[in-house]
Amino acid sequence: MKNLIRKKVTVSNPQGIHLRPAYLIAELAGKYQSDVNLETASEKADGKSVLEIIGLAASSGTELDVLADGPDANDAVDAIIQLVSLGFPGEEAAKAENNQA
Numbered sequence: 001m002k003n004l005i006r007k008k009v010t011v012s013n014p015q016g017i018h019l020r021p022a023y024l025i026a027e028l029a030g031k032y033q034s035d036v037n038l039e040t041a042s043e044k045a046d047g048k049s050v051l052e053i054i055g056l057a058a059s060s061g062t063e064l065d066v067l068a069d070g071p072d073a074n075d076a077v078d079a080i081i082q083l084v085s086l087g088f089p090g091e092e093a094a095k096a097e098n099n100q101a
Helices: 019-029 050-054 073-085 091-100
Strands: 004-010 035-039 044-046 063-069
Touching: 004 073, 019 050, 019 073, 035 073, 044 050, 063 073
Parallel strands: none
Antiparallel strands: 004 063, 035 044, 035 063
């Protein structure tokens, strides 16, 4: 591990991390060369795997450690922290579309 970056963030989305937020995290993490991982107090997940992220069962208020190791680790961690902190922008629009269907 050459350039390990670790920062904490609290899940603010009222529904926690379910399928859509997990997809958004994995999609964002996939844009970076660095290895990205998420950790709760008891679980660990590959930040590029939707299924592993869902497996964290991170509800609203859960504290996550976001870790990255690689050439763009700092950028990767900052981007994921921002996404989680903002409550997964676009989540409300996706819900509204589903309710209209």
